[in-house]
Amino acid sequence: MKRVCVTGAGGYIGSWAVKLLLSKGYVVHGTVRDPCDETKNGHLKKLEHAEERLHLFKADMLDYESLCAAFAGCSGVIHVASPVPLHVASTVPGLRIPNPQVEQLDPAILGTQNVLKACSKAKVEKVVVVSSGAAVMVNPKWTSDMELDESCWTDIVHANSTQNWYALSKTKAEMEALNFAKRHDMKVVTICPSIVIGPMLQSTINATSLLLLSYMKEEGRARGDSMENIKRPYVDIRDVSEAIILLYENLESNGRYICSAYTLTTKEFVAKMECLYPGYNYPKIFRGQTSSASLNSGKLLKLGWNYRPLEETIVDTIKNYEEAGFLEKGKPFPSTVTF
Ligand SMILES: NC(=O)c1ccc[n+]([C@@H]2O[C@H](COP(=O)([O-])OP(=O)(O)OC[C@H]3O[C@@H](n4cnc5c(N)ncnc54)[C@H](OP(=O)(O)O)[C@@H]3O)[C@@H](O)[C@H]2O)c1
Secondary structure: EEEEEOOOOOHHHHHHHHHHHHOOOOOEEEEEEOOOOOHHHHHOOOOOOOHHHEEEOOOOOOOOHEEEEEEEEOOOOEEEEOOOOOOOOOOOOOOOOOOHHHHHHHHHHHHHHHHHHHHHHHOOOOOOOOEOOOHHHOOOOOOOOOOEEOOOOOOOHHHHHHHOOOHHHHHHHHHHHHHHHHHHHOOOEEEEEEEEEOOOOOOOOOHHHHHHHHHHHHHOOHHOOOOOEEEEEEEEEEHHHHHHHHHHHOOOOOOEEEEEEEEHHHHHHHHHHHHOOOOOOOOEEHHHHHHEEEEOOOHHHOOOOOOOOOOHHHHHHHHHHHOOOOOOOOOOOOOOOOO
């Protein structure tokens, strides 16, 4: 039976990757920072087949030895763990990470270096590194009529000077991963998902689910009933986890892969939500329109990836938020970060 390790197993994407691997018969090692933290990681133990085939390991990405222990015996590693600040998609000024080196850059970049070194030591055959559209899109050279493919990289000088620490961390980590692969003749594939949305398996809300919730809850918006009309690329969490496993299993996969399904403005997105679920507190006024280049997932589609209709994503996500109680009247927005 194939044994694969997922780093950051308790997070939004990590949990779905674990669920899919278990459903496909894999033995799964999952790294979490605190296996006893039931609020963060309890959901993993309840996944189907978790009792027989999921093994949780306590590991921090900055602790090389803890990674070596988690990867021992694994033929594959899916590296997901990296900090995603709650305000990552917020345009509200003044939201800064107090110590970006320690909180963002080191865990992402040194973390990826540690993961790859530990993979090399454990003789892991293939690694899939979850990078981000943020490693593709942040570049003043890109114009809104462009379609970006895998040859496009975020400009690290620009990301640094604009203090876009998330984009900087993901770009440097992905570059490091691909360079490490070349230097050590190791099979490493990277995936750059756009904004990931869809039902959550975990009970603590992640950054991009928070963004979507702000479309439905006025308390999540800095300016009450109005919102900036931003053109953004989105992809369903279940399609992302399918893509990750496809890249892991497919012998032909190679290099970077953009993973994005739909690009639409906030106004267009909200109109679709309102049509399917009227009655929630959607924004009424849309300010301006910022558009950006779009992402081209052609390379991944050619490998056999597919994605579900946006309507399915919206229906399943809102059902999930209703079940989690986020949409109950009077229930506060689950964060101090607003959009
Ligand atoms: N969501 C998106 O739209 C999106 C899009 C593109 C790429 N991504 C990438 O996907 C990955 C997961 O994101 P997500 O949306 O699933 O966010 P998430 O739910 O916040 O997950 C982040 C995970 O990283 C772990 N982590 C952070 N720092 C760590 C450290 N020093 N050591 C060990 N674990 C650490 C967290 O562990 P704890 O639970 O212990 O904090 C958590 O499991 C990230 O690499 C992110 O850049 C996300």
